[in-house]
Structure formats: C-alpha cells, structure tokens
Amino acid sequence: MMGWYSFVPFMECKHGVVSVNHHINGFLHINEEPIDFAGGKGYIEKDWGRSFPEAWIWLQSNNFDHADASIMISIANIPWLGNNFTGFLGFMYADGQFYPFSTYNGSRIQTCELTPEGLVISIRHQNYILSINATLNRAGVLKAPQSGNMDRHIKESIDSELKVLLKTIEGKIIFKGTGHRAGLEVIEGIFAMV
Template structure:
C-alpha cells in the first residue's frame, strides 16, 4: 500500500511477466530552441527472453529517437524514494544523469530539477488516477510527478553541449501490462503565464470484458489545480480529431475547459504491449494548445501553450462510443 501513495516509486517487481514501467522526463531549454524527452523504464516480457531495461532519448527538434537497451539486472530502483539507476545512468525527482554510448553516438547529461509540483496525493485519491489507483486489474496506470519545474544543467550529444539552465521540465510515468489501444495525450507548461500548466489524457479502458472511455485533465494555474476527471463527475462535451486539430471541451459543476491542440509532425516511439516494446506511438513536442477556462460562464483564463507534447493513437470513434457507456 505504501507504493500506492508514492506513484513515483517503482511499482512493479523484476520477477513480473507481461509488465512495463516507464518514467517520462520532458525537457525544454530557456530559449525554447531545444526539446528532449528522456524515458527510462523496464520491459518484462511474457517469455522473459527479451526482457530488458531501456532508456529512450527523443530529440524533438531534430526528430531523432535513440533506444538504448540494458540487461534487467542493470535496473535498480530504491524502495524508499524515487531513485532509479540503469547502468551508469541515474534518475530522481531532483537529478538526471546520462552516460550513454551506442556505436558512434555518445550522449551525456547532468541535470538538476527545482520546485517540483506533483499531482496531489490524498488518502482516497493517491494521485492522478483517483480511486482507480486501488483497482487491481487496470491495463495501465498513470502518475503525474511534476506539472512544472525549473531545470539547470546540460545535455551533450557527440561533444555538442546544449545548455538547459533556467529551462522548464515536466515529469510523469506509466506502468502496467499495455498502453491503451486508443488514446489522446497532451501536455504543456509554456504559457505566457509562468505558473500555468496543462496535462490531459483520454483513453479506452478495458473493464469487465467491455470498455469505457476514461479521461483526466488537470490545469494548474496560480497554485490551484482545476481537475476534470471521470471520477469527479466531469463530462466531455465535445471531442473532435482531424488531421490538423484535436478539439476538446470538458465540464463539471463549476468549471469548463476548452482545448484546441494543433497537430504537428512527430516521431514514432516504442510503446508496450503485454510488457513488450512492440507497439508504436507518434509524439510531437512542438505542438501548440489554445486553452480557455470558465467558471460558470465567466472566462477566467485564456492562453496558448507552446512546446506541447501531443499524441493520438487508435480510433477516435472508439473513444467517442466509450463516452456513452
């Protein structure tokens, strides 16, 4: 139960099969010229033969993704706090250190994070998934470990140092057996207002041999987290996906949020299916998200978030149908 209330911790065990767990560090420099996603994790396959730890390095501006594999025994996670080691690489709430080499490619990093802002953990709602965190048979669990934080340090690729001092970061994770067959994911903390940050996800959730469409949206502004989720009785009023835009309206009793996300060119990243990294998800870190927040019918925030992470996988009609169940 201790782990439930500490979603950043390694939630699994290296003895599991058909299981994955991954942490997602989004990094944008202060000039917004360089953006990386660094994803450490573990893939425990049903037959164990192809099980491995991994570190993905996604250079969003150059549209390059590199996947580094490690023996499972090189994966070590603290049981008391978020502290993860994969080979000579280190990850925590406060630090990220890389020492990666593959052929002629060498990637090094030494980064520090300050002023972490996680999704609140409460007794009956231990994180972003609310009471669903206690359900034992979910296909995939999610955690938002920091909406917004400051970065200091550098990433070096083949001797070229990229300065991330005074940059902005975001941190989340997923764990379970597989990613959903259909989902939308978005995130940005690059609004004109420095203390504004958006995270949102809509996904097909298998449930008792059927499924429903679940969703979680959190908008952090001026220290207040506006939550729109399946479990707090919010409702999706509009959901449109075409080649250029993802448009969403979500409302609850007191607030309504309107989102228009511009789709841009992305890169295919490996994703888990029954613990194996055999699926693909196309992700961009160069999208723009227009957001309006209303209290009753009064507009209380309007802005555009840049350097947005955006993903859409699967069938939009499947997600729309699942909202009606």
Template sequence: EIEFNGSNYDFVGGRGYIEKDWGRNFPENWIWAQSNHFSNNDLSITASLATIPWKNTSFAGFIVGLYYKSNFYRFTTYRSAVTKEIHYDFNKFYWQIKQKDLTLELTIEKGHKAGLLYAPDKIDMVPKVHEYLDGNIYLKLYDHKGTILEDQTTSAAVEIIGDVSKLINMAGGLKSGLK
C-alpha cells in the same frame, strides 16, 4: 545539470514533464497532449482521453491536469467531470469539460513532425506511438463569473492514436466522431 557532447545544460528553475506508464499495454485508442510552453510562464497542462478496459466492457476515461498560478485544476472521470462537447476532424480535436462550476475548453492539433516512440506491448516494448512535438493547444478556463485563463501554444507534445471516432463516440461525441 546535464553534460552532453562536451556542453553543460542547466535546468535550475525550469519545469519539466515526466510520466511512468504502468502495466503491459497502452489503451487501444487515445488522445494525449502536454505542454509547459505558453505565453503565461506559470501554466502547464497534461490532457488525456482514452479507451479504458473495464471487466468485459470499456469506457472513455480522462485525466486533465492544469497548473496555473500555483493552483492545480483536475478534470477527471473519477472526480465526476463530464464532457459537454467533443469532436475531431482528423487533425483538430475540440473538447469541452465541466467539473462543478469550472469549464475547460481545449483545442488540440497535431503538429507536422512526429517521432516514433516505444510503448509496452503484450511481451515487450515496441515502436508504435507517433508523437508530435510541434502540436498546438488552445485552452480556456472559466466559471460563472467569467474567464479565469485563456492561452495557447505551438510547442505541445501530442499523440492521437487508434480509432479516434470510436473514442469520441464513447466520450459522448457525434456518432461519426466528426463535426
């Protein structure tokens, strides 16, 4: 329960999202989206794709967590998931990921109103991340038997930051990053 401006807000039984960012810097380029607000109330997703520095090079790494009907599906670089198709058209990001016998299709769109968030820099926290809270996510999860889940939301947090064409190319997309 939170008291704010003389009003009490009760979150018992609700779901939320919280993260902790470790380190001193954000990746150079990234796409991130999160939502708990789908037509199916037992559904949440967090998806991120970013340029990950590694030794003297970098690669496109990703983590997607999908919670649905008490099951948690993880699609990650470190669990050998692969990007089958990926492209971006300056507002809409399409991504198809395969892990073992599961395939996840995501379409993520920026919203229209962004807030400016502080993020770690080399020395301090600085205002540098435009985050949309009115973004869209369409998702479809399926296996060889058929569709497990298909849903969409217009209440997603979305960040699309940096040289996205470079990121898409690193992740296996078209050379221009566009389709």
C-alpha cells in the same frame, strides 16, 4: 491522478504525475556540444503496467507565455471487466491553483473531435469548463507496451500547439493562453469511442 482507479489491481495501465511545473538548470552534452537548460521548465509524469489502451489522446504543455501554467489531459478506451469504457483524467494548473478534470470526479467530455484544423476538446466539471484547440505538428515514432512487450509503435509530437481556455460555469475566464512545444498523441480509434 487516477483517483480510486489507481487501487484496482487489474488495470492494464496506470498513470501518475510527478511534477506539473518546475524550473531546471544545467547542461546536457551531446557529441561534446553543451546544451544549456538554464531557466528552463520541466514536467514529469509516469505510466506503468502491461499495455497502453487500445486508443487514446494525450496532451501536455507547461510552456505558456503565462509563466505559472501547466495542462495535461488523457482520454482513453479502458478495458474493464470484459468490456470497455471511455475514461479520462487531467488537470489545468494556473496561478498556483489546480483544476482537476476526470471520470472519477464527475467531469464530462462535451466535445472531442478531430477536424481539418486540429483536435477540439471541451470538458465540463461541475464548476468549470476547459476548452482546448490543439494543432498537431511534427511527430516521431515511439515504442509502446502491448501485452507486456514493447511491440507497438505510436506517433508523438513534442512540437504541437494548444490553445486553452478555462472558465467558470458562469463564464468568468480563469485562464486563457497558448501552450507551445506541447506533447500530443492522437491514436485515432478513440473518436469512435467518445
């Protein structure tokens, strides 16, 4: 997922995606009440390292009306050799096709702003443009790593909505849909860096 950056030993945080979209079945019992996950969908990713970036955006959903779709985008302020740069990685997966967008594959962020209506992101790859309008809904507080300790508190929503449009440079629509129950983290210092 991180391209050649994954081989750099001094990166404070690394990111990987284990599964972009899979089916789940089974039950979870909470206080002796069964919760049925039959016919559910799953997504698994992982982060490891000693610190999360100073500021970032992360969004993910695989809960589209269109059954075979998944998206994840992460934009962050990355410490690098005494300085920082804005790096990003992610993908759109639709109809069995994987469309990567990242700093290392030459993609560029065209728009990244927080408006009264929500978060607006547009990323251009040499062949595609990915546009996202995200609505941030209820958020809970999570602990996050900082200098090797879980001392930082961030807010994450798992109830947000993503309106997604993927099209070719020529304007042909590849995917258009709304992701429900999306994960969304916006650490607002990122907007001064993009």
